[in-house]
Amino acid sequence: MQALAAYSFEANGIDSSRRVDQVALLVDDWLAGKGAVNPQLAEGEFVSKTGDKTGQFARAVIRSGSDVLHEVELIETAHTGDMFTTSLQFASSGDAVSVYASLGAAPGQSRVAPIAVYPRCPLIIRTLIANFSDWRFAGQEVPLSTVFDATTDDAARQLCDALRSKTRRLPIIVVSNDEDELVWRGLQNKLADELIGLADVAVVSAESSWVLTDELGPRDSCYLGAVRLYWPGGRADGSLLGINWRAGRLGAFGKDGKGRHRFLALMRREVMSVAALTMPSPTVFRRIRSEAEKERLRSLTDGARDRELDSIVEENSRLTARLEAAEGTIQTLRWKMAAGAMYAERKGDAADDGADVEQAEDGPEARPAPAAGETRYYKKIGSGGGVDALVITKACSHREANWRPAFKGDQAEKGLLKLEGRNDWKSIAHCSSCTGGGRWRVHW
CATH class of the missing domain: 1.20.5 (Single alpha-helices involved in coiled-coils or other helix-helix interfaces)
Structure with missing residues (x-):
C-alpha cells in the first residue's frame, strides 16, 4: 500500500472519557455520511455516497483498565479497482486523548508503479479540528483553516520569529500577496483550507515582505508574488529549509482556475507525503494493546x-x-x-531556492542580456553596502504619469550594474506609486 498522508494530535488536561465518547459519535456520523446504514457495527459494507463504487468499514474497541482505544478502518473502492484506506485511531489515557489517522492507496491490479492520486484531508479530521479547539501536535497548536495576516510590520516580525523558532514542528507556507505579481487571488485561503491540521499559512504584502527580507535575508524571504514552503528546522549555515515557487513558476501552472487547482494538488501531495513518513503513531496505542493482551492472557x-x-x-x-x-x-x-x-x-536543487538573489534564476547567466531598444522592469528587494538588490519583474498597472526620471538613483544604478553586468542603459525611470521597494523602468 502506498502511504499518502498522516495526521496526529492530542488534547491534555480534559475529561478524556467524555471526549472519546464525543469523538466516537462524530465517527458514527462520518461513516453514515459515507453510506454506512449502521455505522456502530463491528464491520459493514455499503454503496459509497462520496466515492464511485463500494465501501467497507471495521471498528474495534480495546480496553485496558480505564484506558480505551478505538480503531476504525474505512476502505473505499473506485471504479478502476483502486482501493483507498483511511485508518483512524483514538484513545483516552488519564486526562489525555490522542488521535491518529493515516491515508493509503493500493492499485486494483498487480503493477509496480506509484498510484497517481492527490489526497485530501478526511472529513473526520476536519470535523474533529472544528469541534474542539484544544488539539496539539508536539506541543504546538494544530493548524486551522485560517490564514495568519502578516501584512503589517509587527505581524511580519511575529511570522519571522515563528519561522526561526527551534520548537516549531510543522511547516509554514507564506504567500506573497503582491498585487503587481499576483497569479491567483485568494490562494492563501485555499492553501489553509486544504492543509488544515498539517501546515500553517501566512500572507505578506509587498510592504511587509521587506520585514522578511531584513530579518531573514533575501535568500529566505518571500516576495514578488512567490509562495514559499518553510520546513521546520534549518541548515548548518543558519538558513531556512524550504521550497520557493516564484511568480513565474506559478504562472507556468496556468493562470486560470485549473492552474490553481494543479498547484494546490502539488502542495497537498508535497506536505501530506512528508507527514506520512514523519508522523509516527502515538505510543499510547501500542501500550494499551499490549496491556490488554496481557490481561487477556492472565485470564x-x-x-x-x-x-x-x-x-x-x-x-x-x-x-x-x-x-x-x-x-x-x-x-x-x-x-x-x-x-x-x-x-x-x-x-544544485532546482526546487530549493537556496541561492542568493544575485545568483538565483534571475542572474545574468540564466537569461539573455538586455537587447538594444529593450525595456525591462526591476524591483528592489533589499540593499546593502550602498547597492540595491534588484530582480527582474513585470510592468505595474500604474499610469504613465507616475513614471519619473530617476536622477538620484545611485544605489539602483549600482544594483543594475551588479545584476546585468553592464551600465549602457539609455534611461531609468522610477514609479512613484509602487510600494514595497519600488519599481524601476530601464530602457536599454
Whole structure:
C-alpha cells in the first residue's frame, strides 16, 4: 500500500472519557455520511455516497483498565479497482486523548508503479479540528483553516520569529500577496483550507515582505508574488529549509482556475507525503494493546494459555522476519536518499531556492542580456553596502504619469550594474506609486 498522508494530535488536561465518547459519535456520523446504514457495527459494507463504487468499514474497541482505544478502518473502492484506506485511531489515557489517522492507496491490479492520486484531508479530521479547539501536535497548536495576516510590520516580525523558532514542528507556507505579481487571488485561503491540521499559512504584502527580507535575508524571504514552503528546522549555515515557487513558476501552472487547482494538488501531495513518513503513531496505542493482551492472557486457563503462547511465539517469529526485511529496505532507502542529497548538493536543487538573489534564476547567466531598444522592469528587494538588490519583474498597472526620471538613483544604478553586468542603459525611470521597494523602468 502506498502511504499518502498522516495526521496526529492530542488534547491534555480534559475529561478524556467524555471526549472519546464525543469523538466516537462524530465517527458514527462520518461513516453514515459515507453510506454506512449502521455505522456502530463491528464491520459493514455499503454503496459509497462520496466515492464511485463500494465501501467497507471495521471498528474495534480495546480496553485496558480505564484506558480505551478505538480503531476504525474505512476502505473505499473506485471504479478502476483502486482501493483507498483511511485508518483512524483514538484513545483516552488519564486526562489525555490522542488521535491518529493515516491515508493509503493500493492499485486494483498487480503493477509496480506509484498510484497517481492527490489526497485530501478526511472529513473526520476536519470535523474533529472544528469541534474542539484544544488539539496539539508536539506541543504546538494544530493548524486551522485560517490564514495568519502578516501584512503589517509587527505581524511580519511575529511570522519571522515563528519561522526561526527551534520548537516549531510543522511547516509554514507564506504567500506573497503582491498585487503587481499576483497569479491567483485568494490562494492563501485555499492553501489553509486544504492543509488544515498539517501546515500553517501566512500572507505578506509587498510592504511587509521587506520585514522578511531584513530579518531573514533575501535568500529566505518571500516576495514578488512567490509562495514559499518553510520546513521546520534549518541548515548548518543558519538558513531556512524550504521550497520557493516564484511568480513565474506559478504562472507556468496556468493562470486560470485549473492552474490553481494543479498547484494546490502539488502542495497537498508535497506536505501530506512528508507527514506520512514523519508522523509516527502515538505510543499510547501500542501500550494499551499490549496491556490488554496481557490481561487477556492472565485470564486464560493453563492449557489455553500454553496454546495461546505458542501462537504468539509463532507470530513473533513471523513479525521478526518482516521487521528485519523492513529494516533492510529502510537502510537501502536511506542510502539512496543520502546519495540523492549529495548529488543535489553538487548539482544544485532546482526546487530549493537556496541561492542568493544575485545568483538565483534571475542572474545574468540564466537569461539573455538586455537587447538594444529593450525595456525591462526591476524591483528592489533589499540593499546593502550602498547597492540595491534588484530582480527582474513585470510592468505595474500604474499610469504613465507616475513614471519619473530617476536622477538620484545611485544605489539602483549600482544594483543594475551588479545584476546585468553592464551600465549602457539609455534611461531609468522610477514609479512613484509602487510600494514595497519600488519599481524601476530601464530602457536599454
